[in-house]
Amino acid sequence: xxxxxxxxxxxxxxxxxxxxxxxxxxxxxxxxxxxxxxxxxxxxxxxxxxxxxxxxxxxxxxxxxxxxxxxxxxxxxxxxxxxxxxxxxxxxxxxxxxxxxxxxxxxxxxxxxxxxxxxxxxxxxxxxxxxxxxxxxxxxxxxxxxxxxxxxxxxxxxxxxxxxxxxxxxxxxxxxxxxxxxxxxxxxxxxxxxxxxxxxxxxxxxxxxxxxxxxxxxxxxxxxxxxxxxxxxxxxxxxxxxxxxxxxxxxxxxxxxxxxxxxxxxxxxxxxxxxxxxxxxxxxxxxxxxxxxxxxxxxxxxxxxxxxxxxxxxxxxxxxxxxxxxxxxxxxxxxxxxxxxxxxxxxxxxxxxxxxxxxxxxxxxxxxxxxxxxxxxxxxxxxxxxxxxxxxxxxxxxxxxxxxxxxxxxxxxxxxxxxxxxxxxxxxxxxxxxxxxxxxxxxxxxxxxxxxxxxxxxxxxxxxxxxxxxxxxxxxxxxxxxxxxxxxxxxxxxxxxxxxxxxxxxxxxxxxxxxxxxxxxxxxxxxxxxxxxxxxxxxxxxxxxxxxxxxxxxxxxxxxxxxxxxxxxxxxxxxxxxxxxxxxxxxxxxxxxxxxxxxxxxxxxxxxxxxxxxxxxxxxxxxxx
Amino acid sequence: xxxxxxxxxxxxxxxxxxxxxxxxxxxxxxxxxxxxxxxxxxxxxxxxxxxxxxxxxxxxxxxxxxxxxxxxxxxxxx
Numbered sequence: 111x112x113x114x115x116x117x118x119x120x121x122x123x124x125x126x127x128x129x130x131x132x133x134x135x136x137x138x139x140x141x142x143x144x145x146x147x148x149x150x151x152x153x154x155x156x157x158x159x160x161x162x163x164x165x166x167x168x169x170x171x172x173x174x175x176x177x178x179x180x181x182x183x184x185x186x187x188x189x190x191x192x193x194x195x196x197x198x199x200x201x202x203x204x205x206x207x208x209x210x211x212x213x214x215x216x217x218x219x220x221x222x223x224x225x226x227x228x229x230x231x232x233x234x235x236x237x238x239x240x241x242x243x244x245x246x247x248x249x250x251x252x253x254x255x256x257x258x259x260x261x262x263x264x265x266x267x268x269x270x271x272x273x274x275x276x277x278x279x280x281x282x283x284x285x286x287x288x289x290x291x292x293x294x295x296x297x298x299x300x301x302x303x304x305x306x307x308x309x310x311x312x313x314x315x316x317x318x319x320x321x322x323x324x325x326x327x328x329x330x331x332x333x334x335x336x337x338x339x340x341x342x343x344x345x346x347x348x349x350x351x352x353x354x355x356x357x358x359x360x361x362x363x364x365x366x367x368x369x370x371x372x373x374x375x376x377x378x379x380x381x382x383x384x385x386x387x388x389x390x391x392x393x394x395x396x397x398x399x400x401x402x403x404x405x406x407x408x409x410x411x412x413x414x415x416x417x418x419x420x421x422x423x424x425x426x427x428x429x430x431x432x433x434x435x436x437x438x439x440x441x442x443x444x445x446x447x448x449x450x451x452x453x454x455x456x457x458x459x460x461x462x463x464x465x466x467x468x469x470x471x472x473x474x475x476x477x478x479x480x481x482x483x484x485x486x487x488x489x490x491x492x493x494x495x496x497x498x499x500x501x502x503x504x505x506x507x508x509x510x511x512x513x514x515x516x517x518x519x520x521x522x523x524x525x526x527x528x529x530x531x532x533x534x535x536x537x538x539x540x541x542x543x544x545x546x547x548x549x550x551x552x553x554x555x556x557x558x559x560x561x562x563x564x565x566x567x568x569x570x571x572x573x574x575x576x577x578x579x580x581x582x583x584x585x586x587x588x589x590x591x592x593x594x595x596x597x598x599x600x601x602x603x604x605x606x607x608x609x610x611x612x613x614x615x616x617x618x619x620x621x622x623x624x625x626x627x628x629x630x631x632x633x634x635x636x637x638x639x640x641x642x643x644x645x646x647x648x649x650x651x652x653x654x655x656x657x658x659x660x661x662x663x664x665x666x667x668x669x670x671x672x673x674x675x676x677x678x679x680x681x682x683x684x685x686x687x688x689x690x691x692x693x694x695x696x697x698x699x700x701x702x703x704x705x706x707x708x709x710x711x712x713x714x715x716x717x718x719x720x721x722x723x724x725x726x727x728x729x730x731x732x733x734x735x
Numbered sequence: 736x737x738x739x740x741x742x743x744x745x746x747x748x749x750x751x752x753x754x755x756x757x758x759x760x761x762x763x764x765x766x767x768x769x770x771x772x773x774x775x776x777x778x779x780x781x782x783x784x785x786x787x788x789x790x791x792x793x794x795x796x797x798x799x800x801x802x803x804x805x806x807x808x809x810x811x812x813x
Contacts, residue, residue: 137778140749166770326789327773337777 122146126178127481128490128506132341136167139174146177151669153355158186158209158258160193162220163334171341172213175348179357190332193220197248200255210583211354212252213261213347217310217334218268218288225282227273234282242294253304257585259354260305261347264292266314266335269323303563303584306350306512313342316505349507355581356571359488359508360462362405363453365471366416366423366444369496370402370434371395376422386431394497399433401500406438410509413441413456415469420444440528449476450483461634463573463670468508470499527608528635545640545710548605552641552711554648557591557598564612565600569629573670575642576631577663577677595620597652601645603636603711610636614645618653618661625653627663630677643707646681650704661698681707736802743778747771757799785809 123142125135135142155176159165169185176183186207188196193214196204221241225234245262252260265288277283292311299307314322317339327333335343352358367374372384372391385399386392406412412434416423423444427436436442441459443452449471457464464486471477472494481489490506492499531548538544557565566584573579582590590596601614613636617629627649632642653661663678675694679685683696737755744753748766761767767775776792779785779801785808795801 133778133781136774137743137746137781138749139774140747144749167773326787326792329789330792331769331773333773337773 122178122485126175128488128508129502130345132338135174136171136337136341139170143174143177146174147182149177149180151180152177152182153180154182154184155211155351155355156186156207156209157183157211157213157351158188158204158207160188160196160212160214162191162193162214162216164190164332165215167333167337167340168215168335168344168347171344172347175345176351179348179352181348181351181355181357191220194244194248197251205255209256209258211259211261211351212256213308214248214263215343216263216265218265219328219334221265221287221291224284224287227282229282231281234287238287238290241291245295246298249298249302249305253302253585257304257583257589259583259585261308261350262295262299262305263308263310263343264295266310266322267319269319303566306354308343308347308350310343310346313339313346317342345505345507349510350512352507353510353512354570354583356567357465358510359410359468360466361411361413361440361457361460361468362402362503362509363413363415363456363467363469363487364402365473365476366414366418366426368472368494369470369499370399371426371429371432372496375426376418379422380425380429383426383429385429391496392431394495396431396433398496398499401503403433403438405509406434408511411440411460411462412438413460414439414443415449415452415456415471416444417446417449418444448483449480453480453484453487461574461637468503470503472496530607531605541638542710548607548639548710550603550605550639550711551714552604552644552708553602553714554599554645557587557600561600561612562587562591565615568612568615568631568633572631572633573668574634574673575637575677576629576668576671577627577674578629578666579668579671580629580666582629590617597625597649597656599645599648599652601632601641601648602714603639603641603644604714614641616645616649618649620656620658621662623658624660624662625649625656625658627661630663630674640708640710642677643681643709644711647706647708650700653700654704659700661700663696663698665694665696667692736805737798739782740779740798740802743775743782747774747778755798757802758797760797779805783809785812 123145125131125138125142157172159169159172161168165187169187173183173185186204186209188201188204193216195201223237225237249260249262252258267285267288271277271284273280273283278285278289280286288311295307299305322335322339324336327336333340349358364370367376372395373382375383384392385395387396402412414423420442424436424442426432427434441456443456445452449469453467453469454464457467464484467486468488468490469477469480470490470492471480472492474494477489477491480487488506488508490502492502538547562584566582566587569580569582569587590598597616597618597620599616600612602612603610603614610633613633615629615631616627618625618627630645632645649661653659661683663683665675665678667675678696678698681698683698686695686697688695737757741753741755744755744764745751748764748771753764755764761772776787780787783805785805787804791804795804
């Protein structure tokens with residue numbers, strides 16, 4: 111049945127559709143900003159930009175791109191080239207600002223000394239240590255003082271070399287020094303979850319050094335990058351920030367004919383489609399498929415939306431040269447219905463919002479109708495030359511991952527299991543029989559180091575089953591895990607079809623004889639599986655163990671979490687009269703004895719509910735009322 | 736030339752009413768500060784496919800100067 115376009119969702123400015131024309135964006139930024147500020151429900155984020163050069167262009171473009179992602183930044187901008195002093199000498203203005211994110215915009219110009227030609231290696235190494243210490247000291251101070259997410263530029267390359275090729279190979283070489291610094295920065299990022307690299311070493315090559323750096327702008331305005339480069343940097347940083355707040359795209363919906371292979375399979379048949387090493391465009395389709403497969407392997411969901419007979423469409427993936435296989439797709443729609451309807455159904459079947467979908471189609475008419483009818487869906491203007499598709503999609507930063515956790519790798523597999531579960535459901539007499547047949551095993555524990563990344567990710571991207579929609583940085587999660595006044599619970603769920611991974615989180619904070627639920631969320635992939643009750647049982651038993659008799663909770667409505675408006679009532683909470691801006695308050699007296707709510711999930715072998723793993727729970731503070 | 740420049744001014748200042756002439760300078764346009772100046776210079780360079788050398792920008796005192804400089808550069812290139 112036809113749908114009207116969602117009236118609430120507005121189409122963003124055309125200038126922000128990828129691939130973008132940075133020059134046009136730079137010129138029209140003022141009008142674009144005004145237009146983007148009209149959006150409702152912008153998400154506020156406080157960003158400190160600490161610069162090693164003039165940062166105004168980067169700031170103004172970052173603002174534009176973030177507004178494009180529905181994020182409204184508030185900025186603190188360091189005085190010219192005082193990125194180090196602001197932190198080292200604790201600028202009080204920055205202290206009052208309390209940034210959520212600190213972006214350190216430095217370039218190779220901020221390496222205050224490079225080794226001299228033929229400088230002895232020991233002296234080069236001690237200089238290197240000095241340079242590193244200077245940066246590490248401010249990173250550590252930022253983490254300790256603000257707990258903010260740090261985004262740090264690595265180093266770009268200079269436009270000239272005094273030692274020629276030796277600059278890259280000799281230990282005293284300038285390029286070599288920058289490479290070593292970059293290597294060290296990366297290693298720091300690998301061991302610090304709250305520290306992310308903005309890879310301008312890559313960006314400067316992509317933009318090209320002549321467009322990246324311009325002497326006139328450097329000498330006249332102390333801009334270490336051109337306005338074009340500032341736009342490229344801003345786009346990249348915005349993608350990182352968007353991803354840190356759970357706004358990265360999750361699913362790529364793909365057309366088939368002339369997108370994943372050349373020709374029309376319905377007309378030409380399996381033998382007639384172009385894919386493989388036998389000709390130039392066949393190679394290009396192969397390369398695009400490989401790119402898509404790589405996205406799938408790191409957790410991006412794939413779906414097909416094609417105007418074809420289902421059978422011909424599926425047959426394409428039996429071609430000997432195809433890299434993508436049928437099982438790579440979590441949803442498959444091949445029919446003659448309008449694509450916007452199919453895309454709506456795909457999103458619904460995967461339990462994701464349309465704002466998490468990217469649609470890729472070589473046909474401009476299909477792109478036009480999808481972007482018009484579904485303004486929330488990202489529809490890049492990929493054109494019709496498939497050899498350009500990977501770069502256009504990659505540059506847009508849609509699927510920017512701040513980290514790839516084990517659950518991402520399993521996500522696609524989960525959806526294949528989902529299809530089997532749904533098939534199974536139809537063969538059972540009652541839903542209870544079905545749940546029983548799944549042989550579900552749950553694991554609940556307090557937050558532990560292994561899971562902190564996944565927990566942070568879940569907290570920031572779960573929209574529907576989320577009682578309070580409270581978002582947290584990794585540093586916040588670390589704090590909760592370490593603070594004994596918090597009850598922190600994660601839940602994993604497996605069944606006979608596969609492991610759903612870590613799917614639920616509860617955080618409650620102790621307040622005298624009460625525990626107040628701060629966060630209660632669950633991934634929609636395990637809706638109606640008894641998991642919410644299994645989690646609640648664990649919370650209650652933990653409260654009992656701590657001598658807490660009352661649990662309090664509040665439901666904070668958001669545009670997406672209506673499904674949990676009655677969650678607290680459903681587990682036995684009583685409604686309290688206090689109600690403010692749609693928020694409802696609830697209270698639960700733990701009865702003795704307590705009867706478990708969950709009926710179908712067994713504890714996995716190593717964890718027994720009621721005797722939870724200990725880190726935060728058995729701390730000595732527990733006896734204190 | 737003046738029309739194309741005017742279009743740039745209207746975009747950069749986001750003011751569709753703005754009218755410039757050869758005498759227009761930073762003092763006569765509200766909001767023409769050093770940051771806006773960078774944006775104007777960049778937009779002009781890209782629009783007319785010219786590259787200002789170091790020192791040339793500092794010499795400009797009004798829109799008329801800018802037009803002559805652009806014309807000079809375009810003739811050199813031709």
